[in-house]
Amino acid sequence: MTDRAQATRERILVAAERLYAEHGVLAVSNRQISEAAGQGNNTAVGYHFGTRTELVRAIVRKHAGSIERLRERRLGRGHAQLRDWLGCLVHPTAEHLAGLGTPTWFARFAAQVMTEPSLRAVIVEETLTSPSLARTVAGLSRCLPGLPAEVRAERNDITRLVVMHAMAERERALAGGAGTPGAGWRETAGALTDVLAGLWLAPVTK
Amino acid sequence: MTDRAQATRERILVAAERLYAEHGVLAVSNRQISEAAGQGNNTAVGYHFGTRTELVRAIVRKHAGSIERLRERRLGRGHAQLRDWLGCLVHPTAEHLAGLGTPTWFARFAAQVMTEPSLRAVIVEETLTSPSLARTVAGLSRCLPGLPAEVRAERNDITRLVVMHAMAERERALAGGAGTPGAGWRETAGALTDVLAGLWLAPVTK
Missing domain, CATH: 1.10.10 (Arc Repressor Mutant, subunit A)
Structure with missing residues (x-):
């Protein structure tokens, strides 16, 4: 080219x-x-x-590579605690967005692509197949050996939704002038790690 | 007419x-x-x-009235516990969807409208201004008096995201033939109440 x-x-x-x-x-x-x-x-x-689908795929790929590298780096530190693994789900995207300056558009774009029936497959193929994500999910599972498989699957899905849509809402707020950009992303990642830890540790009732 | x-x-x-x-x-x-x-x-x-926006509004209104009535009825039982208030956020929508039979489309529709920049205001105006929702959020707050205001606001936002998008994912699975419809919605509401309780009770780290 x-x-x-x-x-x-x-x-x-x-x-x-x-x-x-x-x-x-x-x-x-x-x-x-x-x-x-x-x-x-x-x-x-x-x-x-x-096609539009291929353009959407190219935008996703442009960001996914950087997020993947940030996650690999974080995984390299060695982890044992639930919060560490959750951090590998939350911080790489937050760090990537912080590094882009303000405003960013990727988080809102990604949340829409995920919700849009005709485009959903693109983001699933390009991001949910990441090797570092698979290692993170496996690490998370090892921290909670007693959790039934279907509850684990359900909490995984909800975790993905929370990260994606909460980042999009935060990006919308930052683009609208709310809060301090850099600190905003770090704080958002910290707050999300808190709630995700609560979510995963929650007792299962019948 | x-x-x-x-x-x-x-x-x-x-x-x-x-x-x-x-x-x-x-x-x-x-x-x-x-x-x-x-x-x-x-x-x-x-x-x-x-316009399309007015059609979207009419679809939202058609469902919002029934969800509001179900929430009013649940609020009428009298509540004190965190899980009861969370149940008022989760069960009315689940009960409404269960009552519609399978497949339903409203949960996927609503999640899209919320994520779509040009339509977001419609669902905010038609559903987030509900009196029963305001009472529920106030009740929830009273259960957690020590939570800083900004953490409370953040967890409220995440709760709304979880309910909306997890219902949409469940609806997609049910429409695709996964699981038993009636039980599906009740189970989904129960599992969501579990994770939301964990989310709200999670310690706040700095």
Whole structure:
């Protein structure tokens, strides 16, 4: 790929992520993205990415790599406690978002993609198959050996929902001018680790 | 409104909710809804509801009234414990969905509306202003007097996210043939009450 094609792709990715986060993934046309990316040619998105689904996949991949590296680094520290494993679910995304500066759009974008029936598979394929995530979930399970399998599966699902949607809400608040950006993400990750620890340690009633 | 207009409105509401839940609110046109509702006239949605936003609002209202009545009834029993108040957040929606038979579409529809920037205000206005919800949140707060205000606000937000998105995931699983419908909703509500109790009782670390 030429440098120029690479630069155009990057401009499209940035414009698409922002427009998707602010207006809704399905509400934004490839033509609007091409225009926002400064492309004279309205078909630039199609030319560089193909379908909307492939553009969404490219945006997810752009962030997933960095989050994966941050999680690998955190896993390398060695863990034994429930809170450490939960930290591996929460902090890498928060650190990645903090590193992007303010405002960010990825958390809102990702929450929408996960909720949107036609796009859900993209984020599942690109993020839930991560090796570091699998190691984290396995580590978490070892901390709670008595938990029935179906409760474990249910709490895993809820944990994923909490992380994804709470990050999106926090991003929305930060973009709207609430709180201090850097501290905001660290605090959010800490507060989420607290509630997730409570969630996992909660007694199971029948 | 004539009986016939009323019946047409109802057919449109049912068709719209299903199409929205399955394909995404912004991916479905008013024309497709008119067709699915058996209306020869493609502009039937516009005639009966106006904009998409007003149609979304009408779908939300149709369910919100029943959930509100179920919550009022549960509040009438008198409560003192944290789990009772959490039950008032979880069971009314679960009971409403169980009463609709299988499949339902409202939980997936509502989760999308909440995540969609252009529609979010509709569900906030129509459901988060409920008097019974305000009483429930106040009751919950009285059970945890030592919790700092900002932690309380944060846990309230996360609770709302968990209820909304976990119900949507459960609905998706039930629609796909997983589990026993009736028991499914009761079990889901019980499991959510467990994790929410853990979430609210979790110690706050700094």
